[in-house]
Amino acid sequence: MTLADLNKGDRVLIESISTPDSNVQRLMIMGLVEGAELTFVGASLGGDPLEFLLHGSAVSLRRSDAQQFEVRPQGNNG
Numbered sequence: 001m002t003l004a005d006l007n008k009g010d011r012v013l014i015e016s017i018s019t020p021d022s023n024v025q026r027l028m029i030m031g032l033v034e035g036a037e038l039t040f041v042g043a044s045l046g047g048d049p050l051e052f053l054l055h056g057s058a059v060s061l062r063r064s065d066a067q068q069f070e071v072r073p074q075g076n077n078g
Helices: 022-029
Strands: 011-017 037-043 050-054 057-061 069-073
Antiparallel strands (some): 011 069, 037 050, 050 057
């Protein structure tokens, strides 16, 4: 499962990151690293970008970038 596969309100931990792409590396500098906990807030009307909460801050990702982050459920989802 990736960040792009989540439903509104899902809480997840990042397990792995699957690309050396410079855009994704920039996101890692912002705190999207293995072990980080995120909550999926929702998507824009067209479904892109996606919005997440990370350490109390909102972070928006393009769906293509979100697909590079493998995650696992954390806490109560749904």
